[in-house]
Amino acid sequence: MQSWLNQFMSYLNTEKGLAKNSIDSYRRDLIYYLDFLESRQVRHLKKVRESDLTHFLYDLKEKGRAPSTISRHLASIRSFYSYLLREKVVQRDPTAHMESPKVIKKLPKILTIEEVELLMNAPDLDDPSGLRDKAMLELLYASGAKVSEMLAVNLDEVNLSLGYVKCTNKTRERIIPLGKYAIETLDNYLQKGRPAFMKDIQEQSLFLNQQGKRLSRQGFWKLIKKYALKADIKKDITPHTLRHSFAAHLLENGADLRSVQEMLGHADISTTQIYTRVTKTKLREVYTKAHPRA
16 A cells, blocks of 8 residues: 555656645645554555545544544545546545535634734834845735745746736746835845845845845744734734735725636635635624624
8 A cells, every 4th residue: 555655646746746745745644544544454445445434534533633634634535546546556436425524714814904014114124134024025915925936936027117026836827916015115125135145146036045045934934923023913923914914905995806816826716705704704893893783
């Protein structure tokens, strides 16, 4: 069974082009599953029955795993069996009639417009690091890009005269418009901030660290936590918070759902629809506080 697991990992990498983190997640889930089968004396994938899957999911539940975690495990196993069927290793998929546990999607945490202002004003603009950090914060909020996308941007993918940034991932490319604040802070960073970090004139990364290399996701995580603390924002901010706030604030101010979907790069509009729940929740809070008979 282990050899087929290794081949599946290779398939995810070479044919599906998944990121290392995603492949590692699949590997962990499937190793856990195969170990469980071993404990039940099931040593060949052809011999797995639906009852084995049922016991596996029950075992996860008994160990206190969240419905979202159980759903992820089942999704990993389904993908594995889809591959095994394609390779004719098995003749049937024991997950075919399994239902995933219902997962209640948590509403994403967003900042108020006032909190966004506080965060944007936190960096020190007399320092090259502050110019860089301000530019990153403004770019994230202006574009709704993922942090990984923002940090992957190269110099030739930003066009300040036309006001757009190009974000690229493994599957698609998006051209996202920028507002005047993002354009201004990016220009300041390029003129006065980035040269202070440059060690190699051949380096094409837009955002550089102290070593003159591409800034890492971990580096940005520390920065946004620092600025949230400096701005005295009590919410637990993550690198994704500005992306969530971007989407919710656009919808609050009348943007249509399809446009927001396109800017976020969501393949399915149902993923974008969660932000409409955020705006409805906010409207309810405003109504409850403001209406004399609420």
